[in-house]
Amino acid sequence: MTTDFYKYHALGNDYIVIDPNIVNFNLSEKAIQLICDRNFGIGSDGILYGPIFTGDKIELRIFNPDGSEAEKSGNGIRIFSRYLVDAGYIKTKTFQLTTLGGEVAVEVLNPEATLFKVDMGTVTFESELIPVTGSPRQTVAIDLPVNDLTLKATCLSIGNPHCVIPGSEVSQELAVSLGAKIENHPLFPKRINVQFLQVLDRQNIQIEIWERGAGYTLASGSSSCAAASAAYKLGLVDDRVKVHMPGGEIDIEIVGDRVFMTGGVSAVAQGEFAKDFLSCLNLLID
Ligand SMILES: N[C@@H](CCC[C@H](N)C(=O)O)C(=O)O
16 A cells, blocks of 8 residues: 555644655645545645755645645644654754744654744744735734724734634533634734633733634634733743643743743644545646
8 A cells, every 4th residue: 555645633633644755646725625625525624735955954744625725733743743753854852844934943852752842933923924904013902993992902923814803611512602803804914823812820821712614613822822922921921831722732941032832742644645536636736
């Protein structure tokens, strides 16, 4: 059997790895949508396409299930790092990856390669860099009108854009009812990932997530970095925070404007595309 794809999850946030060094496969928007479809395809919260070797860099491309390309993904980076170790590309404890959202530094924390620490890069609250429309400003506790509510949102970029909304309680219902409206709000020209944040104490936060291009997900690494950074900026938490999500927990450390994320990865499956499925995919490729 040849292996066309690998599937992993990080706290229930599942990704399919497609390695262009193995599969010569043109990933059109429609092909991505079909592969990620939970009824007509394999099903996942996204596709990790790589490694792409350019000079001494290892590039990773990250796709959402709607076919859009994301600049960064925290769980995606840990999953892809696990794949690089599993596939024998990486034999060192530390290495760098290049994403559209910048360079990240990865550390493999255990011999089984199930736990990773990632330097996710720097956070910015500057509206032009996220981006958020309107006059250039720091987007900390800004008004966000949605339906007949005016929410208080803190927006930031850690390579990809996030909008964090603190509240006294969070739930899946809240994320599902407001997520798509906020993702596609006119304030956010590149759309946005949304986190509903409840501060449990100064070292623990709970979040519910609505991901740009993916919808409701059980966990998100960049969302964990964003929610912890927003809570820290608002003075609600310390610089080390455990982020609780429906799928599990991630540890975040904030050092100046840099954010470090520590969390696990689990392998799920590896497999071959069936002939029927390949014919469907071929029809979707130009
Ligand atoms: N699940 C991810 C985030 C994936 C990208 C995101 N949907 C976007 O469009 O920016 C994570 O773990 O960070």
